[in-house]
Amino acid sequence: xxxxxxxxxxxxxxxxxxxxxxxxxxxxxxxxxxxxxxxxxxxxxxxxxxxxxxxxxxxxxxxxxxxxxxxxxxxxxxxxxxxxxxxxxxxxxxxxxxxxxxxxxxxxxxxxxxxxxxxxxxxxxxxxxxxxxxxxxxxxxxxxxxxxxxxxxxxxxxxxxxxxxxxxxxxxxxxxxxxxxxxxxxxxxxxxxxxxxxxxxxxxxxxxxxxxxxxxxxxxxxxxxxxxxxxxxxxxxxxxxxxxxxxxxxxxxxxxxxxxxxxxxxxxxxxxx
Amino acid sequence: xxxxxxxxxxxxxxxxxxxxxxxxxxxxxxxxxxxxxxxxxxxxxxxxxxxxxxxxxxxxxxxxxxxxxxxxxxxxxxxxxxxxxxxxxxxxxxxxxxxxxxxxxxxxxxxxxxxxxxxxxxxxxxxxxxxxxxxxxxxxxxxxxxxxxxxxxxxxxxxxxxxxxxxxxxxxxxxxxxxxxxxxxxxxxxxxxxxxxxxxxxxxxxxxxxxxxxxxxxxxxxxxxxxxxxxxx
Numbered sequence: 342x343x344x345x346x347x348x349x350x351x352x353x354x355x356x357x358x359x360x361x362x363x364x365x366x367x368x369x370x371x372x373x374x375x376x377x378x379x380x381x382x383x384x385x386x387x388x389x390x391x392x393x394x395x396x397x398x399x400x401x402x403x404x405x406x407x408x409x410x411x412x413x414x415x416x417x418x419x420x421x422x423x424x425x426x427x428x429x430x431x432x433x434x435x436x437x438x439x440x441x442x443x444x445x446x447x448x449x450x451x452x453x454x455x456x457x458x459x460x461x462x463x464x465x466x467x468x469x470x471x472x473x474x475x476x477x478x479x480x481x482x483x484x485x486x487x488x489x490x491x492x493x494x495x496x497x498x499x500x501x502x503x504x505x506x507x508x509x510x511x512x513x514x515x516x517x518x519x520x521x522x523x524x525x526x527x528x529x530x531x532x533x534x535x536x537x538x539x540x541x542x543x544x545x546x547x548x549x550x551x552x553x554x555x556x557x558x559x560x561x562x563x564x565x566x567x568x569x570x571x572x573x574x575x576x577x578x579x580x581x582x583x584x585x586x587x588x589x590x591x592x593x594x595x596x597x598x599x600x601x602x603x604x605x606x607x608x609x610x611x612x613x614x
Numbered sequence: 615x616x617x618x619x620x621x622x623x624x625x626x627x628x629x630x631x632x633x634x635x636x637x638x639x640x641x642x643x644x645x646x647x648x649x650x651x652x653x654x655x656x657x658x659x660x661x662x663x664x665x666x667x668x669x670x671x672x673x674x675x676x677x678x679x680x681x682x683x684x685x686x687x688x689x690x691x692x693x694x695x696x697x698x699x700x701x702x703x704x705x706x707x708x709x710x711x712x713x714x715x716x717x718x719x720x721x722x723x724x725x726x727x728x729x730x731x732x733x734x735x736x737x738x739x740x741x742x743x744x745x746x747x748x749x750x751x752x753x754x755x756x757x758x759x760x761x762x763x764x765x766x767x768x769x770x771x772x773x774x775x776x777x778x779x780x781x782x783x784x785x786x787x788x789x790x791x792x793x794x795x796x797x798x799x800x801x802x803x804x805x806x807x808x809x810x811x812x813x814x815x816x817x818x819x820x821x822x823x824x825x826x827x828x829x830x831x832x833x834x835x836x837x838x839x840x841x842x843x844x845x846x847x
Contacts, residue, residue, distance in 0.1 A: 472747075494764070498746045498763075498764055498765045499746070501745045501746040501747075501763050501764070501765065502745060502746040502747040502765065504745055505743075505745030505746065505747060505748055506648075506747070508652075508655065508745075509648045509651045509652050509655075510648075510651070511651070540779075541761075541763055541764070541781070543743055543761065
């Protein structure tokens with residue numbers, strides 16, 4: 342087994358835009374396409390990724406145990422990895438919930454991710470919000486970056502900042518996922534459009550994910566939405582992004598406001614009066 | 615003469631012998647490295663074939679690891695660090711250990727008088743997107759080939775020219791020159807400042823899709839189409 346995988350950091354600057362949801366879904370989608378994937382939770386002290394994957398009750402060792410300086414406390418890296426019960430190609434390396442971002446150094450992160458590339462095709466690093474130590478750790482070992490943002494000025498400005506910081510530390514050409522787009526709001530000019538966001542950030546678009554209530558339900562259940570037998574539009578968007586990451590040329594979903602139907606037209610008629 | 619104590623940010627200057635790299639004296643080293651990488655990225659296309667670099671760090675203390683970090687960054691762009699100019703003994707020793715020649719005969723640092731009108735430096739040419747959180751300070755004119763995004767800031771003692779969209783903040787004539795100009799292909803800034811005057815972007819800004827220029831007239835900042843402004847002169 343000598344796959345030399347890619348280390349990809351998933352980051353955003355702002356919190357709450359969907360980094361962890363994106364990480365879980367992309368990890369699961371790539372794994373379902375036959376790739377060996379490991380998700381590395383770099384959000385020390387605010388660990389979430391285990392919940393989204395429904396693996397929270399199986400965390401025994403964390404990344405810190407694998408790095409312990411004390412020989413007797415140390416575990417092997419593969420002991421800390423949790424194999425997903427549904428998808429054997431997917432593993433999680435959990436963050437330590439009891440410590441904070443300073444518990445690990447960028448050099449340690451680099452060596453861990455490098456070791457993981459020996460046995461995995463994709464090492465996806467779920468970056469914490471912010472631009473401080475946690476962010477620096479998360480990008481340390483990465484060779485590629487995915488920036489997640491939502492169509493809001495605050496999220497876009499923060500994304501712009503992290504793109505600048507990554508470029509300055511040598512992580513060039515990040516790709517963009519625009520999350521939680523609401524096509525009807527864009528149509529009414531109440532939300533930034535895909536073009537507005539791309540105009541400012543000026544990086545390559547990897548995918549657009551529409552707002553979807555299913556995210557809340559699947560998060561609570563610990564089942565990434567791409568697992569669904571009848572994927573919603575958002576789940577389909579994540580699956581498409583995964584295929585683009587594998588080098589396929591997948592057209593972007595057309596996110597248009599669905600036809601309102603007869604009743605909708607009737608209602609609209611009344612509203613107009 | 616330019617000295618390390620008179621620069622606020624990392625700056626490169628061309629000279630017949632090679633590039634001179636000035637490091638600011640009181641900026642954290644992490645920030646210095648970040649700025650250095652930005653400057654290298656922004657000017658990459660113009661330095662064909664690399665060359666020699668003289669590092670001027672004035673009173674700034676640099677240890678061996680820091681000199682090495684600068685050296686590596688330069689090396690990755692085919693630039694070779696050959697000489698270090700410093701007034702500090704420790705820095706000189708560290709540089710010598712790293713096998714670099716040392717120049718300790720820098721002229722005495724002169725305190726800068728903030729009020730005196732100084733001669734502006736050469737224009738600073740940057741080919742990059744100025745993203746949120748990036749601040750460029752220069753004692754001369756700044757030329758940006760790219761966009762200035764919201765949250766990005768340009769502070770120039772001279773004019774500011776943006777060959778792209780100016781959506782961030784720009785301050786021209788920082789030392790009080792009211793004749794300074796700000797111009798952009800698409801002028802849609804958060805805030806404009808010229809000398810001591812400040813202007814906000816109008817709420818209902820119909821971007822004309824043409825290059826515009828901001829200047830001071832009768833004590834306020836005005837904006838005109840660049841084509842009309844030129845005709846009036």
